[in-house]
Amino acid sequence: MKPMRNTFASLIFAGVFACSTVAQPVVTTVVNRASYSAVLSPNSWVVIAGYNFAATSLSAPAGSAPATLGGVSVTVAGLPAPLVYVSPDQIDALIPAQTAIPQNTVVPLVVTSAAGKVTYNVRLTRNAPALFISPDSGQALVFDANFQPLDMIEPQDTVILYATGLGPTDSSGRVVDPVEVYIGDQKAQVPYAGLAPGLPGIYQLNALVPPLATDRIYVRSGGWQSNIVHIGIPSGTNTANVQGTINGLYPSSDPGYPTTPQRPCVGDNDPGPCGPTNVFDGLSIMLHAGVFTVSFDVVPGAGPFSVAAVGEAGGSIISIDPAAGTYTASVTTLTPAERAGDYSSTIMPLWDYSSCDWKSAMCQPFPANIVPVSRIDPYWARATGMLPAPNTTAAASSNVFLQASGSLSGSRFAVDAQNNSSLSLFGGIIQVPYGPFDAGVSTFSLYVDGRLIASKGLPYLLSQRAPVNFGPGSFF
Numbered sequence: 001m002k003p004m005r006n007t008f009a010s011l012i013f014a015g016v017f018a019c020s021t022v023a024q025p026v027v028t029t030v031v032n033r034a035s036y037s038a039v040l041s042p043n044s045w046v047v048i049a050g051y052n053f054a055a056t057s058l059s060a061p062a063g064s065a066p067a068t069l070g071g072v073s074v075t076v077a078g079l080p081a082p083l084v085y086v087s088p089d090q091i092d093a094l095i096p097a098q099t100a101i102p103q104n105t106v107v108p109l110v111v112t113s114a115a116g117k118v119t120y121n122v123r124l125t126r127n128a129p130a131l132f133i134s135p136d137s138g139q140a141l142v143f144d145a146n147f148q149p150l151d152m153i154e155p156q157d158t159v160i161l162y163a164t165g166l167g168p169t170d171s172s173g174r175v176v177d178p179v180e181v182y183i184g185d186q187k188a189q190v191p192y193a194g195l196a197p198g199l200p201g202i203y204q205l206n207a208l209v210p211p212l213a214t215d216r217i218y219v220r221s222g223g224w225q226s227n228i229v230h231i232g233i234p235s236g237t238n239t240a241n242v243q244g245t246i247n248g249l250y251p252s253s254d255p256g257y258p259t260t261p262q263r264p265c266v267g268d269n270d271p272g273p274c275g276p277t278n279v280f281d282g283l284s285i286m287l288h289a290g291v292f293t294v295s296f297d298v299v300p301g302a303g304p305f306s307v308a309a310v311g312e313a314g315g316s317i318i319s320i321d322p323a324a325g326t327y328t329a330s331v332t333t334l335t336p337a338e339r340a341g342d343y344s345s346t347i348m349p350l351w352d353y354s355s356c357d358w359k360s361a362m363c364q365p366f367p368a369n370i371v372p373v374s375r376i377d378p379y380w381a382r383a384t385g386m387l388p389a390p391n392t393t394a395a396a397s398s399n400v401f402l403q404a405s406g407s408l409s410g411s412r413f414a415v416d417a418q419n420n421s422s423l424s425l426f427g428g429i430i431q432v433p434y435g436p437f438d439a440g441v442s443t444f445s446l447y448v449d450g451r452l453i454a455s456k457g458l459p460y461l462l463s464q465r466a467p468v469n470f471g472p473g474s475f476f
Contacts, residue, residue, distance in 0.1 A: 025113045026051040027120035029436040029465075033092060034130035034164050035227035038435025038465075041128035043097035044165035045201050048074065049090055052115040057087040065094060065200055071114050076122070077107040082200060094201040097168075101126065106361050121361040123434060127177060127222025128165030131229050132202075140217050140229035152232035153183070153209050161205040162196060166221055169195055180220040181205055184212030184233060185310055185317060213308035213317050214447045223346070223398075225430045228312070236449035238302035238322070244294035244453040246309055246446040249427065250287045250383035251460035257379055282354030282463050283371060284434070285343070285398070288313040289383040289427025290444040294453070295414035298322050305449040307415070312442050313428030314399055320413065327413075329420075331388055331402040332428040338398060339384040341371035343429075346398040353434050353463035361465065363434060388422045399428040438464035 031038055033045035040046055054070035065082030067073055074081040074093045077100060085092035091111065099107065105123045132141045134149075142150045143160040153159055167177045174194035181188045188207040196204035205219070215233045219226040247253055292309035302322040309316045314332025321327065337343075343350055350371065355364040366372075390400035404423060415424050432440075439459055446454040 023052060024116040025053055025111050025118045027109070027111055027118055030109060030120065030122050031435065032128060032130045032165060034132045037128075037130065037227065038123075038433035038437075039125060039128040039130070039165070039224055039431075040095060040122055040433075041125050041165045041167060042095050042099040042101070043167070043169075043201050044095050044128045044130070046093055046095060047090060048093060048109070048111060048120075050111070050118075051089055053088055053091055053111065053113050054086040055088070055114065058085070060084045063198070073112045075108075075110045075112075081109075095124070097201075099124065104362055123361050123363075125222065125224065127167040127224055129163060129179070129219040129221040129224055129226040130165050131217065131219060131226050132162045132164070133227075133229050140231040142217075142231055150231070152234070153212075154234060155209050155211050157209040159183070159207055159209055161207065161217070161219075163203045163205060163219055163226065164201055166193065166203040166219075173197075175203065175221075177222055179205070181207045181217075182219070183207060183209050183217050185214045185216055185308055185315060186210040186212065211304070211306065211319070212450060213306035213319075214310055214445065215450075215452075216310065216445075223431060225313070233450050235451040236303070236305050238299060238305045238449050239296040240299050242294070242296040242448050242451075242453055244292065244296075244446045244448065246290060246292040246444045246454045246456055248311070248442060248444055248456065248458040249289040249291055249386060249425070250377075250380055251442045251458040252379050252383070253456075253458055254379065282352055282356075283375070284349075284351035284353055284431060285429050286313075286432045286440075286460070287380050287383060287427060287429055288442050289387060289425070290315070291386075291425050292316070292444075292446050292454075293414075293416040293424065294446060294448060295412065295416070295419075296448060298408070298411045298413060300411075306447070307413075307449075308447040309424075309426060309444070310447070311426070311428070311444045313430040314426060316415075316423050316426040318415070318423060320408070322408070325408045327406055327408060329402075329404045329423050331404070331423055332399050332426050333387045333390050333402055334384055334398070334427060334429065335390060335393075335400055338429070339381075339387075341373060341376050343369040343371070343398055351434070356434055356463070356465070358465050361434065383427060387425055387427045432462060434463060434465050436465060437462055 027050040054072050058070040067080040069083040070086040072086045079096040081093040101124045106121050108119050109122050110119050134141050145158045166175045179193045181190050192206040196202045212233045215230045218228045288311040290311045304321050307318040316331045318329045350366040350369045351363045388402045392401040392403045441457045443457045
């Protein structure tokens with residue numbers, strides 16, 4: 001594995017280089033090696049960022065992952081972690097598959113180097129799905145059935161993806177927990193999901209490409225969603241005179257919606273936790289809801305195609321069959337109970353990040369998976385109140401669906417306030433980790449017949465764990 005080159009590194013390391021006056025090793029954060037998210041699990045590759053690790057950069061010999069590399073070793077919950085790369089400010093390690101997850105999810109990660117020893121607590125989940133990307137293009141790392149790299153896919157292709165963090169496996173190496181693969185925002189058939197032969201901590205996903213609505217690929221496992229990656233797809237010639245817009249309901253583009261932390265996350269006498277101080281801070285879930293309009297002409301002789309308005313947690317997918325003169329639609333939405341903060345019927349444990357001790361990473365759960373009404377952001381409440389009512393459920397998921405169908409009326413198709421309005425609003429929930437970032441960006445995108453028509457990114461705040469550790473038991 002190559003060393004990371006990511007924007008979070010410069011942000012976190014800057015404070016370390018400016019303030020560190022000790023020679024002890026420092027751990028600033030630990031993130032998933034594939035997604036750079038703080039979602040971590042046993043048998044997932046991680047990047048340990050910090051200072052005073054190895055004397056120089058060193059990669060493990062090909063095909064090996066020793067417990068000690070360049071005088072550096074790592075243990076997780078007392079178990080030695082295989083290493084593939086070390087440098088003065090970075091370690092690439094594998095959380096051992098045998099690592100037990102306690103009820104509070106927190107385990108100690110210990111780095112030992114010539115400079116000394118440091119302990120940094122990490123939060124673990126059973127599943128932490130993350131897809132690897134091409135280090136050259138930044139696109140999805142996708143191969144054909146002959147293991148040749150692909151930069152474009154088409155329906156009915158058999159493709160191979162590589163991931164980490166997909167959880168326990170059986171004696172044959174197959175994953176034991178359900179894994180859903182979405183290609184082009186459509187659920188794909190997955191004949192094989194399991195460990196890649198000869199590659200510790202790397203999972204192989206063999207999938208059959210479904211009809212494509214977008215260029216996005218992602219994976220869901222254990223209530224967590226992976227990073228969203230992109231791949232080239234063919235665009236069709238079934239439409240003309242296309243117009244469209246897309247925007248966020250939550251995060252909101254409203255000028256009053258807060259987009260910057262109200263209190264710094266690291267500073268003198270800062271009691272933690274970090275981030276905004278209002279009472280709506282601190283949920284371990286995030287709503288992503290959007291609204292779109294679209295209109296276009298269906299050209300004579302057009303074949304089947306899709307319209308997709310999508311966000312980080314679902315979307316509105318409309319499949320159009322010009323020959324039959326019909327359409328079907330699937331719109332992500334929430335149940336009435338979830339809109340009121342009740343997630344007791346889902347698999348997601350809800351954590352109250354405003355309760356977290358940022359030194360130990362210990363947090364308290366919301367009792368019965370219910371968020372008090374007083375903790376629901378008014379922008380969140382307004383957005384969920386606008387979503388359509390569901391008529392289809394999804395097993396063990398916080399997201400449900402409105403399924404709809406209808407007939408085309410002439411050659412012009414539109415979704416707006418006057419036409420097919422129930423399809424124009426969508427929203428869903430995803431889990432978010434307690435990690436080193438104080439903000440994220442929610443991207444909403446509109447596709448028509450494989451072409452990106454409009455896109456908008458909106459910032460939102462996250463509960464941030466203080467990123468700097470200055471030796472055993474000491475933070476600043």
